[in-house]
Amino acid sequence: MDYLVFGNDALAWGIAAALALAALALLYGGKHLVLTQLGRIASRTDSHLDDIAVCVLASTARPFMWAVALYAGTQALALPPKAQLYISNGIILAVLLQVALWGDLAVKEWLTHYRNARQGDDPASTTSTAALGFVARAIIWLVLVLTILDNFGVDVTTLIASLGIGGIAVALALQNILGDLFSSLSIVLDKPFVVGDFIIVDGVAGSVEYVGLKTTRLRSLGGEQVIFSNSDLLKSRIHNYKRMESRRIAFCIGVTYQTTAQQLRALPGMIGEIIKAQQNVRFDRAHFKSFGASSLDFEVVYIVASADYALYMDLQQAINLALFERLGDASIEFAYPTQTLHHVAVDPGPAPAKAPASHAFDKAAA
Incomplete structure (x- = not known):
């Protein structure tokens, strides 16, 4: 007498388990093989891109590989449409999360390499990369959230429109903070000064110690720290004696x-x-x-x-x-x-x- 579990007999469950184990072994084996080959290539080249690829691939989460293996195993089962929908949405969610994690780590690694490579010649990299990294990672996770909501049937267009209206209100309330934020990006991209430069702003002379998302800090000749908001700083005439x-x-x-x-x-x-x-x-x-x-x-x-x-x-x-x-x-x-x-x-x-x-x-x- 055949026993059915969720509409599938023992043979179907056995095949599903075998497929899941085979997929899991293939994923682990493929990851190890690719990492080995990329590691050899990275050791022979001066490019940092292959090093980033090795680091990103090595960060592949085990729950993601298990989720892919389970999804492969369920292809041998005859499941109700509702269960298939849940499984499909689950694997999509797992893939999107893993892609977002890869992207987030890739941004971190690239910015770290950029900072270390240019720290001697361009001290601004120690602060500019923080702003650029914040923006890039925020975009990655925002796209992830919108994609997940779209796959789960949420009307993203309406949501974006609603967020736009709310964003206007928030922008009006936080215009000073947002002004300083965009001013910091302007400092990062245009680089009127970098960390370590000796500048004079509104009669205050000092060396630039830190360029943040909201403020820039100088160490004056008297020894005290002088803090300027980024918006006020860019509105002033800056004398850069380091250049x-x-x-x-x-x-x-x-x-x-x-x-x-x-x-x-x-x-x-x-x-x-x-x-x-x-x-x-x-x-x-x-x-x-x-x-x-x-x-x-x-x-x-x-x-x-x-x-x-x-x-x-x-x-x-x-x-x-x-x-x-x-x-x-x-x-x-x-x-x-x-x-x-x-x-x-x-x-x-x-x-x-x-x-x-x-x-x-x-x-x-x-």
Whole structure:
């Protein structure tokens, strides 16, 4: 006497079990074989894509393989339509979840490789990858949820429209936060500065320590941490001194009015010789600029072929010392704020005549 379980006899269940075991063995064996071959290829290449493929494939979940094996086994069974629908939806759900997990891990691995590869040359990768990873993974899981709902008969079009209307309301309520979020993406993509750059924003000077989804943090010269919202930061004028390739230096010196015309004519050439004698410097010009209140003013311009501030200060110090020595040897005096008072003797003229004594006495009596 044949016994039926859910409408299938023992032979059908035996075949189903054999199919499930065979599918499970094939999945495990195929996974091991592919991982071995990909591992060999990855060890011989410099590309990171094959390493990502190995990592993603190795993360294949056991419940997913069991679900596929069970689905293969149920193909040998005669099941009611409702049960077949549940099984079909279940295997679709398992496949979508596994694909989403693969995609999520692939994004993580790629961003980790990108960060490690560019951390030395591009410090912004330490923060920019966080924003990009957040957006990419959010898109993956959003597509997964919508696909699952669509397969289970939910009207996704209506849902998306409803979410759009609700999204407008949420966007209005969170416009400041969303503004900072999109500003962070703009910083990531446009890169007006990166972590480690020395910048000046609204008179605040400091090194960029962190670029987040909402705020950017600077370490000021005084040692305190200054926090800017990303939106406010992009609305400001940013001076990025880290990207300075050279420095244009302009300074003035003043000599006294007792300097002779011959000395004034020789002074620009003397200054040029001093600056040209320095290394990593290109002399631009030196001119007798103006007549000051207490000095004859010269403007000097030169270019430092480096952005190093300490190097610029060393050069300026050497130039100043050489100027002090050369002008002293040439008997040219530096001017400083002075004021000269000229006393002019004025002839007082004849003394006024005195009034008669009686007349003076009458005035006193009155």
